[in-house]
Amino acid sequence: MAMKRSMKKAMKAAKKAMKARSMKKAMKSMKRRAMKVSIVATNKLAKLSVFRGKKVRTSGGLKKNDLIKNKNGKVVSKKASLKAKKAYANGIGKWAKATVAARKQLGIKGFCPIGGKSAKGAALLKKVRSLYRK
Numbered sequence: 001m002a003m004k005r006s007m008k009k010a011m012k013a014a015k016k017a018m019k020a021r022s023m024k025k026a027m028k029s030m031k032r033r034a035m036k037v038s039i040v041a042t043n044k045l046a047k048l049s050v051f052r053g054k055k056v057r058t059s060g061g062l063k064k065n066d067l068i069k070n071k072n073g074k075v076v077s078k079k080a081s082l083k084a085k086k087a088y089a090n091g092i093g094k095w096a097k098a099t100v101a102a103r104k105q106l107g108i109k110g111f112c113p114i115g116g117k118s119a120k121g122a123a124l125l126k127k128v129r130s131l132y133r134k
Contacts, residue, residue, distance in 0.1 A: 047075040095132055102127035 041055035068078040115125035
């Protein structure tokens with residue numbers, strides 16, 4: 001008889017514990033549902049999600065009007081893109097144009113390092129420099 005009573009007590013305690021666990025689980029799921037969705041994009045495709053309008057800003061603070069697509073279709077910072085275009089036009093872009101023109105004038109096709117050990121490379125460097133200074 002004492003065994004039956006202790007079994008009943010144990011079963012009652014077990015049921016109570018199960019009920020408490022399920023209640024805790026229910027509260028946790030309610031809490032999860034109540035959480036706000038962030039307006040800040042913080043992943044690899046953050047700029048893209050802001051550009052598409054799914055999020056308001058990136059973790060760096062860029063908003064939609066601060067973003068632009070580059071020629072490859074990648075969403076980048078407008079400010080940085082314009083700065084890089086300007087730098088290319090005023091710096092290495094001129095050197096690249098001079099190199100293309102010099103290679104054409106000297107009739108060089110294929111790989112030839114500018115200013116390399118060969119006479120061709122030295123001549124190419126001289127020609128590129130003369131065209132770059134003009």
